[in-house]
Amino acid sequence: MTARPIAPGTWTVGLDIGGTKVHGVLLDEDGTLASTVRLPTGTGVTGVVASAAQAVERLAADRCLELGEVAAVGVGVPGVVDPGSGVVAHAVNLGIAGEVRLAALLTARLGGVPVNVENDLNAAALGASVGRGPRGDLAFLALGTGLAAGLVLDGAVRRGISGAAGEVGHLPYVPDGPRCACGQHGCLELYASGSALEARWGSRTGRPAAVEVFEAAAAGDPEAVGVRDAFADAVATAVRVLALTCDVEHVVLGGGVAGLGEPLREAVVAALERHAASSPFLRSLDLGSRLEVAHDEHVAAIGAALAAARAGAPEVVGSWRS
Numbered sequence: 001m002t003a004r005p006i007a008p009g010t011w012t013v014g015l016d017i018g019g020t021k022v023h024g025v026l027l028d029e030d031g032t033l034a035s036t037v038r039l040p041t042g043t044g045v046t047g048v049v050a051s052a053a054q055a056v057e058r059l060a061a062d063r064c065l066e067l068g069e070v071a072a073v074g075v076g077v078p079g080v081v082d083p084g085s086g087v088v089a090h091a092v093n094l095g096i097a098g099e100v101r102l103a104a105l106l107t108a109r110l111g112g113v114p115v116n117v118e119n120d121l122n123a124a125a126l127g128a129s130v131g132r133g134p135r136g137d138l139a140f141l142a143l144g145t146g147l148a149a150g151l152v153l154d155g156a157v158r159r160g161i162s163g164a165a166g167e168v169g170h171l172p173y174v175p176d177g178p179r180c181a182c183g184q185h186g187c188l189e190l191y192a193s194g195s196a197l198e199a200r201w202g203s204r205t206g207r208p209a210a211v212e213v214f215e216a217a218a219a220g221d222p223e224a225v226g227v228r229d230a231f232a233d234a235v236a237t238a239v240r241v242l243a244l245t246c247d248v249e250h251v252v253l254g255g256g257v258a259g260l261g262e263p264l265r266e267a268v269v270a271a272l273e274r275h276a277a278s279s280p281f282l283r284s285l286d287l288g289s290r291l292e293v294a295h296d297e298h299v300a301a302i303g304a305a306l307a308a309a310r311a312g313a314p315e316v317v318g319s320w321r322s
């Protein structure tokens with residue numbers, strides 16, 4: 001990758017800040033992916049701001065840019081986010097318990113570069129929706145520690161009045177099931193998350209439980225088949241809820257479990273077909289055809305960059321190319 005002359009102020013950085021890693025992308029003036037970076041996330045507010053700033057500085061240096069040539073920085077974080085004020089709250093995976101003015105802190109650290117914060121799933125949904133045309137309503141369903149979706153409807157992120165749009169993981173699934181951290185019983189995320197798989201299948205080889213379960217099921221282990229299919233039934237229920245609520249055209253499965261790739265999609269499609277077997281209505285919706293597994297590791301960071309570009313200058317970035 002060689003540096004070349006650029007128009008000042010048209011580069012955008014996107015950061016996906018997770019509990020262990022900051023994943024950053026630099027988009028050029030055409031929205032093309034110009035550079036990427038990955039580094040460890042610091043601890044607490046000071047550590048998060050420092051590692052985010054370091055990621056931006058590295059991306060800029062990679063293309064011989066001054067920080068002043070970066071038009072905006074978008075940040076996706078796992079927590080409750082108010083993009084208007086740049087305040088992040090309850091980002092427990094980042095060691096942020098209370099409310100933090102993350103955008104203001106990072107702007108100050110970067111010498112005045114505008115910073116926009118967004119919930120990480122909303123950013124991922126936005127990143128996944130780009131390039132699908134104006135009708136590409138989409139849900140990004142993350143199968144990770146928990147279960148939740150980001151929604152892009154009519155081209156815009158849908159947050160809802162309290163920011164809870166897409167929190168399908170806390171729909172009761174088994175009424176007399178175990179108590180969930182949210183205080184209800186038998187929530188869907190107790191059955192359809194990566195954590196749920198780990199709870200049902202203790203890792204026997206040190207590899208992720210999801211990988212072991214799907215491999216053992218493919219080899220015909222009856223216990224693994226049961227665990228896989230029960231998991232797929234629960235994920236399919238989340239897909240059905242999203243499709244029947246918003247009639248989204250695309251449901252993209254993300255999060256750690258999505259690393260399984262095609263076998264995950266096939267298992268969930270099979271579950272959707274089981275659910276539709278007795279329902280001509282469900283069959284007519286052909287939900288399996290709407291299902292994808294996220295294959296772009298940059299999707300959340302790119303979405304964060306796009307959210308920042310839209311917040312600052314809606315006409316700047318309408319698409320991106322990789």
Ligand SMILES: [Zn+2]
Nearest residue numbers: 170180182187
């Ligand atoms: Zn719950």
